Amino acid sequence: MLDIKNFKTLSRYTDSKILMLVIDGLGGLPHRQTAKTELECANIPNLDKLTQESTTGIATPIQPGITPGSGPGHMSLFGYNLFQYIVGLGVREAICFGIKLSNKDIAIRGNFCTIDNQSVITDRRAGRIPDNDAKKLIKSLSQIKIDGIDITIKHLENHRFVLILNGSDLNPDITPTDPLLNNLHINQASANSPQSRKTATIINKFTQLSLDILKNETLANAIILRGFSQKPNIPKISNAYHINPIGISLYPAYRGIAAMLGMKVTNQGKNFSDLIEIVKNNFNDFDFFYLHYKDTDSAGEDGDFDKKVIYLEKLDTFIPELKTIGFDVFTITGDHSTPSVLSSHSWHPVPILINSDIPTSDKSTHFTETECRTGDIGQIHATDIMPITLAHANKLIKFEPTIPI
């Protein structure tokens, strides 16, 4: 199968412009009373009209039955094979909380925990310590100094924090101090390679200094660390697809992912109208716009069917404006399904619509799961959405391999 790295030679710059609108948690399931999905209940005349002028389909984000997190869902959308391009836990936590990382940073996921007087872990999550208490402990730990190393600690939520180390000759290939179960001792970090010995030593020193600082605390008297990682060395979509991309979202997590994948990200707005202004203001300077709409996912996660319907209807009112900006290709899809009846992300495939100047035999008339399933694009994998979108924008050359792919 072609991988994102193969598109370097398959794609080309053209002056056509693409808008990819990602409706977070787009796909749904039927309400138990009405037997209609959120999309089927919503009054979305503009999306329906666009559907009638578009080619449609349905995409499986990861693999049938597998429910993606937001990060994997988005990476799959942008064409990354998730079994090949892995983002370490420390980096993922940092990105999702909007923490910027430099290339040399080692990002580490930390837990506050409790240990008994035999140094055995009694609670790996310190009773999910309240944010305010955790922040005070973070402040104490921030005093720790280690020669030659810049140390940053950022609180995430409850017992969770990110530790970031920057210095020369650091390498994340070490074992975790977190044993992942209660009733075990905190592990010593060990180097998995000669290159990571220094990092292991620093982590063990940091852990010891933390224990000294926290020893009289009652809510959490120790820390455990895991997910040692660096910004992954993955292809940028700008290079891979010969595009000049910008990512536009109200939320740091999605801007973080966009930036990691090589998109320019820009100042956040306050609402979706602001984001559309950003699209318009940057229209001349970019040729690929990832535009993120979050509220549908939040309503689905809350199990609020009616609210998800309302957010779909609200989004629908923006479609004419987006349509008139002048994009050559307008792709609309989601990163995963978030059916309100499940109150969570799910494994169900997600509708896609690709609007362009290229004619289609597609008979879909409503932007729903069931109609898109019968559309001309068919049932595809999410990693196929970028290639199909690029193809509609005339950005892919004919495939005639002359060397091994």
Next chain:
Amino acid sequence: MLDIKNFKTLSRYTDSKILMLVIDGLGGLPHRQTAKTELECANIPNLDKLTQESTTGIATPIQPGITPGSGPGHMSLFGYNLFQYIVGLGVREAICFGIKLSNKDIAIRGNFCTIDNQSVITDRRAGRIPDNDAKKLIKSLSQIKIDGIDITIKHLENHRFVLILNGSDLNPDITPTDPLLNNLHINQASANSPQSRKTATIINKFTQLSLDILKNETLANAIILRGFSQKPNIPKISNAYHINPIGISLYPAYRGIAAMLGMKVTNQGKNFSDLIEIVKNNFNDFDFFYLHYKDTDSAGEDGDFDKKVIYLEKLDTFIPELKTIGFDVFTITGDHSTPSVLSSHSWHPVPILINSDIPTSDKSTHFTETECRTGDIGQIHATDIMPITLAHANKLIKFEPTIPI
């Protein structure tokens, strides 16, 4: 692609219970006169009603155009990538004839054959020698003793038998004595590694002793051996999916496969009603029930369209009873198609139905190949059936890889 071994970290124990009914050779093709498949001709009101309350789809067992044997068909159903998890011919023959193997046994597929006075093979199958004659020859060969080796010979059918060796330092990595074509000499077994030299020597000795015993026989005067193998080291579905599985079939071949994959297997009944009793009696002790219905395949193999229809109708009468046992997820599918018009297994995709509390937009009303094809599950690979089934039972966590899969 996620492999069964990846599900160890993706699945979790829950108290939900799954029934997977495997209708052997389920899929069919249209009758040449009526243009209707067996499923389309059958009066199966209970399966049709279940279809209306379920999500449906169609699954390709191996790869388009590839017809599976029963073993591979079942392994695919339970999530095994058949290009990764191989069961050697000797082991497969033993398992399919209900022969129990220990971990150290070397299982070998044997043929009775005929050779001329130049020791050239004239018929690799000895004219498909009748069972009774073959059994007499097996009895003669059972006299063979080799120091330090336990030798067991079991007749399968016609010219086919299994030879099982048990002893210290045995290793199946040797070349076959069966040249696979007539008009060639019986080969000497050769070791492919130093560890298998002893086994090659034993095989050559056994072959020579057999020739001595059989030299005056008229129906078969020699043996040829291949498929040297041991019980494969493959993940158990119990560990891989965190389930406590039981396999229930009237036939030793299927119980053998179930046991090999880590399922408990239990005393056979005499008919399908007995199997349902076994399901009920074990309901509290297991959370995954593989229930096998064989007659549809046998009728298809016989090319008896009407009989396959009758066996589908007979199965249909058991559905209400199965439905009321109280499973959270009830999956119905087949291991492969056995169209009566072909009188054999075939490569055609197989209908699937998953019944659970999760709502669906699925519009299928009849349990047929054509209707299931338009269902919400779509067209999937058979190895996706377990993940989708587990997802419906809430046994999979969200996919957020942080280390290489």
